[in-house]
Amino acid sequence: MTFRIKNLTFENVMLAPMAGVTDAPFRSMVRRFGNELVFSEMVLAESLVRGHDKTTRMADRTERDAPFAVQIVGRDPAVMADAAVIAEKQGAFVDINMGCPVPKIVKAGEGSALMEDEDRAERIVRAVSDAVRCPVTVKFRLGVDDERRNYVDFGKRMRDAGASALILHARTRRQMYSGSADEKAFALLKEAVDVPVVANGDIRTAADAARVFEQSGADAVMVGRGALGKPWALAEVAGRNPMPGGATADFVLDHLKALENYYGHKAIFIARKHIAWYSLGKRGGAAFREKINTEDDPAAVKEMIGSFFGTDDG
Ligand SMILES: Cc1cc2nc3c(=O)[nH]c(=O)nc-3n(C[C@H](O)[C@H](O)[C@H](O)COP(=O)(O)O)c2cc1C
Secondary structure, three states: OEEEEOOEEEEOEEEOOOOOOOOHHHHHHHHOOOOOOEEEEEEEHHHHHHOOHHHHHHOOOOOOOOOEEEEEEOOOHHHHHHHHHHHHHOOOEEEEEEOOOOHHHHHOOOHHHHHHOHHHHHHHHHHHHHHOOOOEEEEEEEEOOHHHOOHHHHHHHHHHOOOOEEEEEEEEOOOOOOOOOOOHHHHHHHHHOOOOEEEEOOOOOHHHHHHHHHHHOOOEEEEOHHHOOOOOHHHHHOOOOOOOOOOOHHHHHHHHHHHHHHHHHHHHHHHHHHHHHHHOOOOOHHHHHHHHOOOOOHHHHHHHHHHHHHHOOO
16 A cells, blocks of 8 residues: 655555664665665764765665665754755655654754754754755654653644654653553544654554554554564565565575675674574574674674574474
């Protein structure tokens, strides 16, 4: 199923931005299963504008990587606008992070801190929307804590400032990732605004998505942790079943190759978490993860992947 943001049509399932996960190699694995909207890792606007190599690469888009949104984080409207222009030049859409609960980001007045500084949040969205023509989305939470759940008013203000869609992670900042997402919030936000609402939090299966669509009228769902070790998760949530047996050795090795092409010799360390996620729930997984995490030799790691994923039927 599809929905529209401005005059553009998207699949109604999308991949969440995840720092340390949704890099170009991971997105290339997700792309094998469909053409859903995917988000970059969180990109520091300031570093992007200054042209820091590592940040610039995070906002890079390969030709096949579309539709693609770069998520920017920052607190200065002018810098955020400049960063958005850079992202748009890549052929990406722009998502503004107003939900990150990580203390370093919050202390800097960025991410979810902006939910406590609505005037500034509004200035940021206005500056970014004025600077680009592509869709601008804002991703935020319910509020700082249960006593300060301002997401409906906040969403309205961001919409009025120019946001073309709103993405709600239905937890408070205080919750971080604990407890469960408050799915009732999606309907309340949806009723309050006339732009698309994307529901996020604990959506892992087609049944989860069906429930949220039915109960909230949300326009799309966004999948985060459900895609760890499962780049085909969006396809599953959309009702397809492309990898019934889970990750195969060839699939994991292809992901490792993509990481090697992108990160060079560092790939083997970056790959560890992905390999571990692929192995979750498989017989002998714990022992396998322990071995993989201490093996630095790429050839040995590849052999271990071949025999673990090749022989396991679970
Ligand atoms: C490892 C990890 C990294 C994340 N990094 C970001 C990020 O950079 N920007 C962001 O807006 N949210 C980030 N999130 C939050 C997710 O985008 C999403 O909102 C959250 O995980 C809830 O969705 P889920 O229950 O489907 O995982 C991250 C989550 C995880 C697990």
